[in-house]
Amino acid sequence: MPRFIGKTALVTGAGAGIGRAVALRLAGEGAEVFAVSRGSKVDELVELGQGRIAAYRADVSDPQQIEAMVGACVTDYGRIDVLINNAGISHGGTPIHELDVELWDRIMSVNLRGAFLVMKHTLRVMMAQRGGAIVNMSSVGGRRPSVGSAAYIVGKAGLNMLTQQAALEYVAHGIRVNAVAPGMILTPMVKGASEGVIEWKKSITPMQRLGTVDEVAAVTAFLASDEAAYITGAIYAVDGGRCAE
Ligand SMILES: NC(=O)c1ccc[n+]([C@@H]2O[C@H](COP(=O)([O-])OP(=O)(O)OC[C@H]3O[C@@H](n4cnc5c(N)ncnc54)[C@H](O)[C@@H]3O)[C@@H](O)[C@H]2O)c1
Numbered sequence: 001m002p003r004f005i006g007k008t009a010l011v012t013g014a015g016a017g018i019g020r021a022v023a024l025r026l027a028g029e030g031a032e033v034f035a036v037s038r039g040s041k042v043d044e045l046v047e048l049g050q051g052r053i054a055a056y057r058a059d060v061s062d063p064q065q066i067e068a069m070v071g072a073c074v075t076d077y078g079r080i081d082v083l084i085n086n087a088g089i090s091h092g093g094t095p096i097h098e099l100d101v102e103l104w105d106r107i108m109s110v111n112l113r114g115a116f117l118v119m120k121h122t123l124r125v126m127m128a129q130r131g132g133a134i135v136n137m138s139s140v141g142g143r144r145p146s147v148g149s150a151a152y153i154v155g156k157a158g159l160n161m162l163t164q165q166a167a168l169e170y171v172a173h174g175i176r177v178n179a180v181a182p183g184m185i186l187t188p189m190v191k192g193a194s195e196g197v198i199e200w201k202k203s204i205t206p207m208q209r210l211g212t213v214d215e216v217a218a219v220t221a222f223l224a225s226d227e228a229a230y231i232t233g234a235i236y237a238v239d240g241g242r243c244a245e
Helices: 017-028 040-048 063-077 101-111 113-129 150-173 195-203 213-224
Strands: 008-012 032-037 053-057 082-085 132-137 175-182 235-238
Touching: 008 017, 008 063, 008 113, 017 032, 017 040, 017 053, 017 082, 017 213, 032 040, 032 063, 040 053, 053 063, 063 113, 082 113, 082 213, 101 113, 101 150, 113 132, 113 150, 113 175, 132 150, 132 213, 150 175, 150 235, 175 213, 213 235
Parallel strands: 008 032, 008 082, 032 053, 082 132, 132 175, 175 235
Antiparallel strands: none
16 A cells, blocks of 8 residues: 655665665655665665655765755755654674774764754754654664663664654654664674674574564554554564564
């Protein structure tokens, strides 16, 4: 069922992995998608989107680029019905006492400050149009610690609280704000991990496998759609049962 006909969606981090799958899913269901990434891979989506995807390059760690990005989306489409705040970077293998402040700041500037700034500018657009749906891409890591990933974990925990805070602050404006919390999903971000880490992640996942980008895109699209009209402030785990433990 095409749930997004006549709707406009801004998707960050759309050049690869989960963001790419979400952009294609929303376009496949009729949305006009403004797909953003910092690299050139996002350009490939234009052809795949069959006229429904426009590519835009911006770095969500740069406040000025974020403001220009939201402005460009409004200039092109006139409104933003759906925001998928997905751009994110990870780090691993660094205990807190060895974590450089520069690495901490870089992770936070994308995963938490970037998500906040994209929301800040998009919320103004959604308030003026009296409605919208935001889905933040969190992580199972926002709910439970993982050795060596302090900045990532704390950033995602902050994103969960930002999601719930915004859900409360904007409910009266008809704006819903939810998050998806994936477990380990097979994307370029994860392909960089060692075979040992991937096997270990499988072994601690009740379903004993990694998730797929399409499984995350399906839940993301549901939360962004009118089918989720009574859902706000929720954090949906898509994690093969990790949070059930
Ligand atoms: N893959 C997983 O197992 C997993 C698990 C939990 C949560 N997540 C979250 O899902 C989101 C997507 O992860 P993924 O695995 O698809 O990542 P990925 O590395 O495969 O793709 C990320 C995309 O975001 C873009 N991006 C990165 N930094 C950016 C920036 N500063 N500005 C704009 N674009 C930027 C990249 O260019 C790329 O297109 C992230 O927020 C990540 O934390 C992923």
